[in-house]
Amino acid sequence: MAGSVAGRVFSVLDAFAGGPDTLRLTEIARRTGLPVPTALRMVRELVVWGGLERAADGSYRLGTRIRALGAAAPCPRGLLDLALPSLRALTTRIGGHADIAVPSDGTALCLVSGARLPLHATAAGKVLLAHGHGPPAAVRRHTPYTLTAPGALNTQLARIRETGLAASHEEYRLGELSYAAPVLRDGATVAAVSVTLPTSMPYDRAGAAVREAAGVIGRALAGA
Amino acid sequence: MAGSVAGRVFSVLDAFAGGPDTLRLTEIARRTGLPVPTALRMVRELVVWGGLERAADGSYRLGTRIRALGAAAPCPRGLLDLALPSLRALTTRIGGHADIAVPSDGTALCLVSGARLPLHATAAGKVLLAHGHGPPAAVRRHTPYTLTAPGALNTQLARIRETGLAASHEEYRLGELSYAAPVLRDGATVAAVSVTLPTSMPYDRAGAAVREAAGVIGRALAGA
DNA sequence: GCCCGGCTTTCACTGGATGAAAACGTGGGG
DNA sequence: CCCCACGTTTTCATCCAGTGAAAGCCGGGC
Numbered sequence A, B: 001m002a003g004s005v006a007g008r009v010f011s012v013l014d015a016f017a018g019g020p021d022t023l024r025l026t027e028i029a030r031r032t033g034l035p036v037p038t039a040l041r042m043v044r045e046l047v048v049w050g051g052l053e054r055a056a057d058g059s060y061r062l063g064t065r066i067r068a069l070g071a072a073a074p075c076p077r078g079l080l081d082l083a084l085p086s087l088r089a090l091t092t093r094i095g096g097h098a099d100i101a102v103p104s105d106g107t108a109l110c111l112v113s114g115a116r117l118p119l120h121a122t123a124a125g126k127v128l129l130a131h132g133h134g135p136p137a138a139v140r141r142h143t144p145y146t147l148t149a150p151g152a153l154n155t156q157l158a159r160i161r162e163t164g165l166a167a168s169h170e171e172y173r174l175g176e177l178s179y180a181a182p183v184l185r186d187g188a189t190v191a192a193v194s195v196t197l198p199t200s201m202p203y204d205r206a207g208a209a210v211r212e213a214a215g216v217i218g219r220a221l222a223g224a
Numbered sequence C: 001g002c003c004c005g006g007c008t009t010t011c012a013c014t015g016g017a018t019g020a021a022a023a024c025g026t027g028g029g030g
Numbered sequence D: 001c002c003c004c005a006c007g008t009t010t011t012c013a014t015c016c017a018g019t020g021a022a023a024g025c026c027g028g029g030c
Helices: A005-018 A025-032 A036-049 A064-072 A077-094 A123-130 A150-163 A206-223 B005-018 B025-032 B036-049 B064-072 B079-094 B123-130 B150-163 B206-223
Strands: A052-054 A060-062 A097-104 A107-110 A116-118 A166-169 A176-185 A188-198 B052-054 B060-062 B097-104 B107-110 B116-118 B166-169 B176-185 B188-198
Touching: A005 A025, A005 A036, A005 A060, A005 B005, A005 B036, A005 B064, A025 A036, A036 A052, A036 B005, A064 B005, A064 B064, A064 B097, A077 A097, A077 A188, A077 A206, A097 A123, A107 A123, A116 A123, A123 A150, A123 A166, A123 A176, A123 A188, A176 A206, A176 B064, A188 A206, A188 B064, B005 B025, B005 B036, B005 B060, B025 B036, B036 B052, B079 B097, B079 B188, B079 B206, B097 B123, B107 B123, B116 B123, B123 B150, B123 B166, B123 B176, B123 B188, B176 B206, B188 B206
Parallel strands: none
Antiparallel strands: A052 A060, A097 A107, A097 A188, A107 A116, A166 A176, A176 A188, B052 B060, B097 B107, B097 B188, B107 B116, B166 B176, B176 B188
Protein backbone atom coordinates (compact mmCIF):
# COMPACT_ATOMS: atom_id res chain seq x y z
CA MET A 1 0.00 0.00 0.00
CA ALA A 2 2.85 2.32 0.83
CA GLY A 3 4.03 2.09 -2.77
CA SER A 4 0.75 3.18 -4.31
CA VAL A 5 -0.63 6.60 -4.97
CA ALA A 6 -3.76 5.83 -3.04
CA GLY A 7 -1.69 4.73 -0.09
CA ARG A 8 0.15 8.02 -0.09
CA VAL A 9 -3.11 9.94 -0.14
CA PHE A 10 -4.38 7.88 2.77
CA SER A 11 -1.22 8.41 4.77
CA VAL A 12 -1.67 12.15 4.40
CA LEU A 13 -5.19 11.87 5.76
CA ASP A 14 -3.96 9.63 8.55
CA ALA A 15 -1.48 12.30 9.54
CA PHE A 16 -4.47 14.31 10.73
CA ALA A 17 -6.17 11.48 12.58
CA GLY A 18 -4.30 11.50 15.84
CA GLY A 19 -2.46 14.76 16.01
CA PRO A 20 -3.31 18.44 16.18
CA ASP A 21 -6.12 19.52 13.90
CA THR A 22 -3.96 21.76 11.78
CA LEU A 23 -0.67 20.76 10.11
CA ARG A 24 1.81 22.56 7.92
CA LEU A 25 3.14 21.07 4.71
CA THR A 26 6.56 20.26 6.15
CA GLU A 27 4.96 18.61 9.14
CA ILE A 28 2.78 16.47 6.89
CA ALA A 29 5.82 15.42 4.89
CA ARG A 30 7.63 14.51 8.09
CA ARG A 31 4.74 12.48 9.49
CA THR A 32 4.10 10.58 6.31
CA GLY A 33 7.73 10.12 5.35
CA LEU A 34 6.92 11.57 1.92
CA PRO A 35 9.24 13.98 0.09
CA VAL A 36 7.91 17.51 0.36
CA PRO A 37 6.95 17.97 -3.32
CA THR A 38 5.05 14.69 -3.27
CA ALA A 39 3.24 15.67 -0.08
CA LEU A 40 2.41 18.98 -1.72
CA ARG A 41 0.79 17.28 -4.70
CA MET A 42 -1.26 14.96 -2.48
CA VAL A 43 -2.36 17.83 -0.32
CA ARG A 44 -3.32 19.92 -3.32
CA GLU A 45 -5.53 17.27 -4.78
CA LEU A 46 -7.11 16.75 -1.39
CA VAL A 47 -7.83 20.47 -1.15
CA VAL A 48 -9.40 20.57 -4.62
CA TRP A 49 -11.59 17.65 -3.64
CA GLY A 50 -12.50 19.18 -0.29
CA GLY A 51 -10.94 16.54 1.93
CA LEU A 52 -8.53 19.12 3.28
CA GLU A 53 -8.84 22.85 3.52
CA ARG A 54 -6.31 25.56 3.81
CA ALA A 55 -6.19 27.79 6.86
CA ALA A 56 -5.34 31.46 6.56
CA ASP A 57 -1.77 30.87 7.72
CA GLY A 58 -1.16 28.33 4.95
CA SER A 59 -1.50 25.25 7.12
CA TYR A 60 -4.01 22.52 6.40
CA ARG A 61 -6.87 20.89 8.24
CA LEU A 62 -9.48 18.26 7.47
CA GLY A 63 -12.20 19.66 5.23
CA THR A 64 -15.92 19.57 4.82
CA ARG A 65 -15.89 16.65 2.40
CA ILE A 66 -14.37 14.38 5.02
CA ARG A 67 -16.86 15.56 7.56
CA ALA A 68 -19.74 14.96 5.18
CA LEU A 69 -18.50 11.47 4.38
CA GLY A 70 -17.99 10.68 8.03
CA ALA A 71 -21.55 11.71 8.70
CA ALA A 72 -22.80 9.59 5.80
CA ALA A 73 -20.96 6.49 7.02
CA PRO A 74 -23.41 3.93 8.35
CA CYS A 75 -22.72 2.21 11.63
CA PRO A 76 -20.51 -0.77 11.01
CA ARG A 77 -21.97 -4.18 11.57
CA GLY A 78 -18.43 -5.37 12.11
CA LEU A 79 -18.13 -3.16 15.16
CA LEU A 80 -20.93 -4.98 16.92
CA ASP A 81 -19.40 -8.33 16.04
CA LEU A 82 -16.07 -7.31 17.50
CA ALA A 83 -17.67 -5.86 20.60
CA LEU A 84 -20.10 -8.62 21.51
CA PRO A 85 -17.69 -10.88 23.41
CA SER A 86 -16.51 -7.98 25.57
CA LEU A 87 -20.09 -6.86 26.16
CA ARG A 88 -21.13 -10.32 27.28
CA ALA A 89 -18.15 -10.45 29.62
CA LEU A 90 -19.20 -7.08 31.02
CA THR A 91 -22.70 -8.27 31.77
CA THR A 92 -21.39 -11.42 33.42
CA ARG A 93 -19.03 -9.44 35.58
CA ILE A 94 -21.14 -6.42 36.46
CA GLY A 95 -24.71 -7.36 35.67
CA GLY A 96 -27.23 -5.00 34.13
CA HIS A 97 -27.22 -4.26 30.41
CA ALA A 98 -24.05 -3.72 28.39
CA ASP A 99 -24.16 -1.97 25.02
CA ILE A 100 -22.03 -0.15 22.47
CA ALA A 101 -23.28 3.11 20.97
CA VAL A 102 -22.31 5.14 17.92
CA PRO A 103 -23.38 8.69 17.06
CA SER A 104 -26.30 8.77 14.66
CA ASP A 105 -28.44 11.76 13.79
CA GLY A 106 -27.82 13.60 17.01
CA THR A 107 -28.51 10.56 19.19
CA ALA A 108 -26.52 7.66 20.54
CA LEU A 109 -27.54 4.57 18.60
CA CYS A 110 -27.13 1.40 20.66
CA LEU A 111 -26.02 -1.42 18.40
CA VAL A 112 -27.19 -4.22 20.69
CA SER A 113 -30.57 -2.96 21.79
CA GLY A 114 -31.25 -0.72 18.80
CA ALA A 115 -32.33 2.06 21.18
CA ARG A 116 -31.61 5.69 20.46
CA LEU A 117 -30.49 7.56 23.55
CA PRO A 118 -30.22 11.33 24.08
CA LEU A 119 -26.63 12.56 24.00
CA HIS A 120 -26.89 14.88 26.98
CA ALA A 121 -28.60 12.60 29.50
CA THR A 122 -26.86 9.24 29.20
CA ALA A 123 -23.31 8.12 29.94
CA ALA A 124 -22.77 6.77 26.42
CA GLY A 125 -24.18 9.95 24.92
CA LYS A 126 -21.92 12.15 27.03
CA VAL A 127 -18.87 10.20 25.92
CA LEU A 128 -19.79 10.85 22.30
CA LEU A 129 -20.58 14.50 22.99
CA ALA A 130 -17.31 14.96 24.82
CA HIS A 131 -15.37 13.85 21.77
CA GLY A 132 -16.88 16.06 19.16
CA HIS A 133 -19.92 14.06 18.12
CA GLY A 134 -22.99 16.16 18.05
CA PRO A 135 -24.84 18.37 18.19
CA PRO A 136 -27.63 16.68 20.18
CA ALA A 137 -30.94 16.28 18.39
CA ALA A 138 -32.76 17.74 21.40
CA VAL A 139 -31.83 18.76 24.92
CA ARG A 140 -34.79 18.20 27.16
CA ARG A 141 -35.36 17.24 30.77
CA HIS A 142 -36.08 13.55 31.25
CA THR A 143 -35.93 13.38 35.06
CA PRO A 144 -35.39 15.92 37.83
CA TYR A 145 -31.69 15.04 37.63
CA THR A 146 -31.20 15.74 33.93
CA LEU A 147 -28.52 18.34 33.26
CA THR A 148 -29.77 20.97 30.86
CA ALA A 149 -27.61 24.01 31.65
CA PRO A 150 -24.93 24.20 28.91
CA GLY A 151 -22.33 25.38 31.42
CA ALA A 152 -22.75 22.47 33.81
CA LEU A 153 -22.80 20.02 30.93
CA ASN A 154 -19.63 21.44 29.41
CA THR A 155 -17.83 21.16 32.73
CA GLN A 156 -18.78 17.51 32.84
CA LEU A 157 -17.69 16.94 29.26
CA ALA A 158 -14.28 18.40 30.06
CA ARG A 159 -14.02 16.01 33.00
CA ILE A 160 -15.02 13.11 30.79
CA ARG A 161 -12.28 13.97 28.34
CA GLU A 162 -9.81 13.99 31.21
CA THR A 163 -10.87 10.80 32.92
CA GLY A 164 -12.11 8.78 29.95
CA LEU A 165 -15.20 7.86 31.93
CA ALA A 166 -18.75 9.16 31.92
CA ALA A 167 -21.63 8.52 34.29
CA SER A 168 -25.33 9.25 34.42
CA HIS A 169 -27.20 8.97 37.73
CA GLU A 170 -30.90 8.82 36.99
CA GLU A 171 -30.51 11.63 34.46
CA TYR A 172 -32.37 9.70 31.81
CA ARG A 173 -34.58 7.29 33.74
CA LEU A 174 -35.26 7.23 37.44
CA GLY A 175 -33.82 4.19 39.16
CA GLU A 176 -31.19 3.70 36.44
CA LEU A 177 -27.53 4.61 36.40
CA SER A 178 -24.98 4.05 33.65
CA TYR A 179 -21.25 4.25 33.05
CA ALA A 180 -19.56 4.62 29.68
CA ALA A 181 -16.07 4.84 28.20
CA PRO A 182 -14.82 5.82 24.73
CA VAL A 183 -13.71 3.26 22.14
CA LEU A 184 -10.71 4.68 20.30
CA ARG A 185 -9.57 3.97 16.83
CA ASP A 186 -6.45 5.74 15.70
CA GLY A 187 -6.88 8.14 18.55
CA ALA A 188 -10.40 9.14 17.57
CA THR A 189 -13.51 8.19 19.53
CA VAL A 190 -15.72 6.11 17.29
CA ALA A 191 -18.11 4.59 19.82
CA ALA A 192 -18.94 4.32 23.52
CA VAL A 193 -19.21 1.20 25.65
CA SER A 194 -21.74 1.44 28.45
CA VAL A 195 -23.35 -0.55 31.23
CA THR A 196 -26.74 0.32 32.66
CA LEU A 197 -27.70 -0.81 36.16
CA PRO A 198 -30.62 -0.32 38.49
CA THR A 199 -29.67 2.04 41.32
CA SER A 200 -30.47 -0.79 43.70
CA MET A 201 -27.62 -2.81 42.27
CA PRO A 202 -24.67 -0.44 42.22
CA TYR A 203 -21.29 -1.94 41.59
CA ASP A 204 -18.24 0.05 42.43
CA ARG A 205 -15.97 -1.54 39.86
CA ALA A 206 -18.33 -0.75 36.95
CA GLY A 207 -16.28 2.26 35.85
CA ALA A 208 -13.02 0.36 35.59
CA ALA A 209 -14.75 -2.59 33.93
CA VAL A 210 -16.31 -0.41 31.24
CA ARG A 211 -12.99 1.27 30.57
CA GLU A 212 -11.28 -2.09 30.22
CA ALA A 213 -13.92 -3.37 27.83
CA ALA A 214 -13.61 -0.23 25.70
CA GLY A 215 -9.87 -0.74 25.57
CA VAL A 216 -10.22 -4.35 24.47
CA ILE A 217 -12.68 -3.43 21.73
CA GLY A 218 -10.43 -0.60 20.57
CA ARG A 219 -7.51 -3.01 20.25
CA ALA A 220 -9.72 -5.48 18.39
CA LEU A 221 -10.63 -2.67 15.98
CA ALA A 222 -6.98 -1.83 15.44
CA GLY A 223 -6.19 -5.45 14.76
CA ALA A 224 -9.03 -5.96 12.27
CA MET B 1 -8.49 15.87 -11.24
CA ALA B 2 -10.54 13.27 -13.06
CA GLY B 3 -7.36 12.10 -14.76
CA SER B 4 -5.46 11.40 -11.57
CA VAL B 5 -5.37 8.40 -9.32
CA ALA B 6 -6.32 10.50 -6.34
CA GLY B 7 -9.28 11.86 -8.25
CA ARG B 8 -10.48 8.36 -9.00
CA VAL B 9 -10.21 7.38 -5.36
CA PHE B 10 -12.18 10.46 -4.40
CA SER B 11 -14.87 9.79 -6.96
CA VAL B 12 -15.32 6.34 -5.48
CA LEU B 13 -15.80 7.87 -2.05
CA ASP B 14 -18.14 10.46 -3.50
CA ALA B 15 -20.24 7.68 -4.93
CA PHE B 16 -21.21 6.88 -1.35
CA ALA B 17 -21.84 10.45 -0.32
CA GLY B 18 -25.31 10.97 -1.70
CA GLY B 19 -26.67 7.56 -2.43
CA PRO B 20 -27.60 4.44 -0.53
CA ASP B 21 -25.10 3.45 2.15
CA THR B 22 -24.14 0.21 0.49
CA LEU B 23 -23.03 -0.20 -3.13
CA ARG B 24 -21.94 -3.14 -5.27
CA LEU B 25 -18.81 -3.02 -7.38
CA THR B 26 -20.67 -2.69 -10.66
CA GLU B 27 -22.77 0.10 -9.22
CA ILE B 28 -19.66 1.97 -8.09
CA ALA B 29 -18.14 1.60 -11.54
CA ARG B 30 -21.34 2.91 -13.09
CA ARG B 31 -21.57 5.91 -10.78
CA THR B 32 -17.95 6.89 -11.15
CA GLY B 33 -17.68 6.15 -14.85
CA LEU B 34 -14.63 3.98 -14.13
CA PRO B 35 -13.96 0.67 -15.86
CA VAL B 36 -14.82 -2.17 -13.53
CA PRO B 37 -11.26 -3.46 -12.96
CA THR B 38 -10.09 0.04 -12.11
CA ALA B 39 -12.95 0.54 -9.70
CA LEU B 40 -12.05 -2.79 -8.14
CA ARG B 41 -8.48 -1.72 -7.51
CA MET B 42 -9.56 1.59 -5.97
CA VAL B 43 -12.09 -0.14 -3.79
CA ARG B 44 -9.56 -2.71 -2.67
CA GLU B 45 -7.06 -0.14 -1.55
CA LEU B 46 -9.80 1.72 0.26
CA VAL B 47 -10.78 -1.48 2.06
CA VAL B 48 -7.19 -2.19 3.09
CA TRP B 49 -6.94 1.33 4.44
CA GLY B 50 -10.27 1.14 6.22
CA GLY B 51 -12.08 3.83 4.26
CA LEU B 52 -14.49 1.24 2.94
CA GLU B 53 -15.56 -2.06 4.37
CA ARG B 54 -17.04 -5.08 2.80
CA ALA B 55 -20.50 -6.20 3.77
CA ALA B 56 -21.37 -9.88 4.12
CA ASP B 57 -23.02 -9.95 0.68
CA GLY B 58 -19.91 -8.59 -1.03
CA SER B 59 -21.12 -5.03 -1.40
CA TYR B 60 -19.24 -2.09 0.04
CA ARG B 61 -19.96 0.65 2.53
CA LEU B 62 -18.04 3.49 4.13
CA GLY B 63 -15.70 2.22 6.83
CA THR B 64 -14.59 3.15 10.28
CA ARG B 65 -11.55 5.06 9.09
CA ILE B 66 -13.76 7.55 7.32
CA ARG B 67 -15.94 7.87 10.38
CA ALA B 68 -12.90 8.40 12.59
CA LEU B 69 -11.56 11.07 10.27
CA GLY B 70 -14.91 12.78 10.10
CA ALA B 71 -14.98 12.82 13.87
CA ALA B 72 -11.45 14.19 14.01
CA ALA B 73 -12.33 17.02 11.62
CA PRO B 74 -12.26 20.21 13.67
CA CYS B 75 -14.47 23.28 13.64
CA PRO B 76 -18.11 22.30 13.66
CA ARG B 77 -17.76 20.71 17.07
CA GLY B 78 -21.16 22.10 17.73
CA LEU B 79 -20.79 25.01 15.32
CA LEU B 80 -24.56 25.07 15.27
CA ASP B 81 -24.67 24.92 19.07
CA LEU B 82 -22.32 27.82 19.38
CA ALA B 83 -24.23 29.80 16.79
CA LEU B 84 -27.79 29.21 17.92
CA PRO B 85 -27.97 31.88 20.62
CA SER B 86 -26.66 34.52 18.22
CA LEU B 87 -29.03 33.36 15.50
CA ARG B 88 -32.01 33.58 17.84
CA ALA B 89 -30.94 37.07 18.86
CA LEU B 90 -30.68 37.99 15.20
CA THR B 91 -34.20 36.85 14.46
CA THR B 92 -35.53 38.71 17.47
CA ARG B 93 -33.77 41.86 16.41
CA ILE B 94 -34.24 41.82 12.65
CA GLY B 95 -36.99 39.32 11.99
CA GLY B 96 -37.04 36.91 9.09
CA HIS B 97 -34.98 33.74 9.15
CA ALA B 98 -31.45 33.57 10.53
CA ASP B 99 -29.14 30.71 9.59
CA ILE B 100 -25.52 29.65 9.47
CA ALA B 101 -24.14 27.99 6.33
CA VAL B 102 -21.03 25.95 5.57
CA PRO B 103 -19.69 24.96 2.15
CA SER B 104 -20.73 21.47 1.15
CA ASP B 105 -20.53 19.89 -2.29
CA GLY B 106 -20.54 23.15 -4.16
CA THR B 107 -23.51 24.47 -2.24
CA ALA B 108 -24.11 26.38 0.96
CA LEU B 109 -25.49 23.97 3.53
CA CYS B 110 -27.67 25.73 6.09
CA LEU B 111 -27.24 24.10 9.49
CA VAL B 112 -30.51 25.32 10.94
CA SER B 113 -32.89 24.71 8.07
CA GLY B 114 -30.92 21.96 6.35
CA ALA B 115 -31.43 23.69 3.02
CA ARG B 116 -28.78 23.69 0.32
CA LEU B 117 -28.44 27.06 -1.36
CA PRO B 118 -26.65 27.96 -4.59
CA LEU B 119 -23.34 29.71 -3.98
CA HIS B 120 -23.73 32.38 -6.64
CA ALA B 121 -27.27 33.56 -5.94
CA THR B 122 -27.52 33.89 -2.16
CA ALA B 123 -25.79 36.16 0.34
CA ALA B 124 -24.46 33.25 2.40
CA GLY B 125 -23.25 31.51 -0.74
CA LYS B 126 -21.44 34.61 -1.99
CA VAL B 127 -19.64 34.97 1.32
CA LEU B 128 -18.35 31.41 0.99
CA LEU B 129 -17.44 31.92 -2.66
CA ALA B 130 -15.63 35.15 -1.88
CA HIS B 131 -13.36 33.34 0.55
CA GLY B 132 -12.19 30.50 -1.57
CA HIS B 133 -14.97 27.98 -1.09
CA GLY B 134 -16.17 26.58 -4.33
CA PRO B 135 -16.45 26.00 -7.16
CA PRO B 136 -20.25 26.23 -7.33
CA ALA B 137 -22.10 23.06 -8.19
CA ALA B 138 -24.06 24.92 -10.86
CA VAL B 139 -24.51 28.51 -11.95
CA ARG B 140 -28.00 28.98 -13.23
CA ARG B 141 -30.54 31.74 -13.33
CA HIS B 142 -33.12 31.51 -10.55
CA THR B 143 -34.83 34.88 -11.03
CA PRO B 144 -34.45 37.76 -13.46
CA TYR B 145 -32.06 39.31 -10.94
CA THR B 146 -29.68 36.38 -10.64
CA LEU B 147 -26.10 37.32 -11.54
CA THR B 148 -24.62 34.84 -13.97
CA ALA B 149 -21.88 36.84 -15.72
CA PRO B 150 -18.56 35.78 -14.13
CA GLY B 151 -17.20 39.33 -14.39
CA ALA B 152 -20.05 40.97 -12.51
CA LEU B 153 -19.98 38.24 -9.90
CA ASN B 154 -16.22 38.58 -9.36
CA THR B 155 -16.56 42.33 -8.86
CA GLN B 156 -19.14 41.65 -6.19
CA LEU B 157 -16.97 39.02 -4.54
CA ALA B 158 -14.09 41.48 -4.32
CA ARG B 159 -16.42 43.99 -2.69
CA ILE B 160 -17.60 41.33 -0.26
CA ARG B 161 -14.02 40.60 0.71
CA GLU B 162 -13.48 44.32 1.35
CA THR B 163 -16.65 45.01 3.30
CA GLY B 164 -17.19 41.64 4.97
CA LEU B 165 -20.82 41.78 3.96
CA ALA B 166 -22.80 40.16 1.16
CA ALA B 167 -26.32 40.76 -0.05
CA SER B 168 -28.74 39.14 -2.42
CA HIS B 169 -31.77 41.09 -3.65
CA GLU B 170 -34.25 38.66 -5.09
CA GLU B 171 -31.43 36.85 -6.88
CA TYR B 172 -32.56 33.50 -5.58
CA ARG B 173 -36.25 33.93 -4.89
CA LEU B 174 -38.47 36.81 -5.82
CA GLY B 175 -39.68 38.78 -2.82
CA GLU B 176 -36.74 37.63 -0.72
CA LEU B 177 -33.55 39.41 0.21
CA SER B 178 -30.71 38.22 2.36
CA TYR B 179 -27.58 39.52 4.04
CA ALA B 180 -24.61 37.47 5.14
CA ALA B 181 -21.25 37.91 6.85
CA PRO B 182 -18.26 35.56 7.21
CA VAL B 183 -17.51 33.62 10.39
CA LEU B 184 -13.74 33.51 10.86
CA ARG B 185 -11.65 30.85 12.52
CA ASP B 186 -7.91 31.38 12.58
CA GLY B 187 -8.43 34.05 9.96
CA ALA B 188 -10.16 31.64 7.58
CA THR B 189 -13.83 31.84 6.65
CA VAL B 190 -15.45 28.64 7.83
CA ALA B 191 -19.12 29.59 7.64
CA ALA B 192 -21.51 32.39 6.81
CA VAL B 193 -24.21 33.88 9.01
CA SER B 194 -27.23 35.11 7.12
CA VAL B 195 -30.67 36.60 7.56
CA THR B 196 -33.37 36.25 4.98
CA LEU B 197 -36.22 38.73 4.86
CA PRO B 198 -39.21 39.45 2.70
CA THR B 199 -38.58 42.56 0.61
CA SER B 200 -41.55 44.11 2.37
CA MET B 201 -39.72 44.23 5.70
CA PRO B 202 -37.37 46.98 6.85
CA TYR B 203 -33.78 45.93 6.72
CA ASP B 204 -31.53 48.92 7.18
CA ARG B 205 -29.84 47.48 10.26
CA ALA B 206 -29.66 43.95 8.96
CA GLY B 207 -26.14 44.27 7.56
CA ALA B 208 -24.58 45.50 10.78
CA ALA B 209 -26.53 42.96 12.84
CA VAL B 210 -25.38 40.04 10.72
CA ARG B 211 -21.80 41.20 10.91
CA GLU B 212 -22.01 41.48 14.68
CA ALA B 213 -23.50 38.01 15.03
CA ALA B 214 -20.77 36.54 12.83
CA GLY B 215 -18.16 38.19 15.01
CA VAL B 216 -19.68 36.81 18.19
CA ILE B 217 -19.82 33.31 16.74
CA GLY B 218 -16.24 33.55 15.53
CA ARG B 219 -15.09 34.54 19.01
CA ALA B 220 -17.07 31.64 20.50
CA LEU B 221 -15.30 29.31 18.05
CA ALA B 222 -11.91 30.61 19.06
CA GLY B 223 -12.76 30.10 22.71
CA ALA B 224 -13.97 26.53 22.27
C1' DG C 1 22.12 43.74 2.71
C1' DC C 2 22.69 38.57 3.61
C1' DC C 3 21.18 34.23 5.15
C1' DC C 4 17.98 30.58 6.33
C1' DG C 5 13.76 27.82 6.39
C1' DG C 6 9.84 26.58 4.14
C1' DC C 7 7.05 26.61 -0.03
C1' DT C 8 6.66 25.98 -5.00
C1' DT C 9 8.04 24.87 -9.77
C1' DT C 10 10.62 22.29 -13.16
C1' DC C 11 11.83 18.24 -15.71
C1' DA C 12 13.77 13.82 -17.35
C1' DC C 13 13.01 9.24 -15.87
C1' DT C 14 10.44 5.18 -14.59
C1' DG C 15 7.44 1.98 -12.44
C1' DG C 16 2.78 1.89 -10.97
C1' DA C 17 -1.55 2.38 -13.12
C1' DT C 18 -4.45 1.11 -16.85
C1' DG C 19 -8.36 -1.44 -19.12
C1' DA C 20 -9.40 -4.91 -22.80
C1' DA C 21 -9.84 -9.53 -22.71
C1' DA C 22 -10.31 -13.74 -20.69
C1' DA C 23 -11.12 -16.73 -16.74
C1' DC C 24 -13.89 -17.64 -12.80
C1' DG C 25 -18.01 -18.36 -9.90
C1' DT C 26 -22.81 -18.55 -9.16
C1' DG C 27 -27.49 -18.86 -9.63
C1' DG C 28 -31.54 -19.99 -12.31
C1' DG C 29 -34.23 -21.44 -16.54
C1' DG C 30 -35.07 -24.83 -19.68
C1' DC D 1 -27.99 -31.73 -15.96
C1' DC D 2 -26.25 -28.31 -19.08
C1' DC D 3 -25.94 -23.83 -20.53
C1' DC D 4 -26.44 -19.10 -20.33
C1' DA D 5 -26.22 -14.50 -18.13
C1' DC D 6 -24.32 -11.65 -14.97
C1' DG D 7 -21.06 -10.01 -11.65
C1' DT D 8 -16.53 -10.47 -10.02
C1' DT D 9 -11.65 -11.31 -10.39
C1' DT D 10 -7.11 -12.13 -12.75
C1' DT D 11 -3.87 -11.40 -16.36
C1' DC D 12 -0.72 -8.74 -19.07
C1' DA D 13 1.32 -5.70 -22.67
C1' DT D 14 1.25 -0.78 -23.01
C1' DC D 15 2.06 3.82 -21.50
C1' DC D 16 1.44 7.93 -19.12
C1' DA D 17 0.85 9.84 -14.51
C1' DG D 18 3.62 10.10 -10.69
C1' DT D 19 8.10 10.83 -8.87
C1' DG D 20 11.73 13.46 -6.33
C1' DA D 21 16.28 15.78 -6.81
C1' DA D 22 17.45 20.15 -7.87
C1' DA D 23 16.75 24.77 -8.52
C1' DG D 24 13.96 28.91 -7.92
C1' DC D 25 11.10 31.82 -5.00
C1' DC D 26 9.35 34.26 -1.08
C1' DG D 27 9.45 36.19 3.51
C1' DG D 28 11.27 36.92 7.96
C1' DG D 29 15.30 37.40 11.18
C1' DC D 30 19.79 39.29 12.02
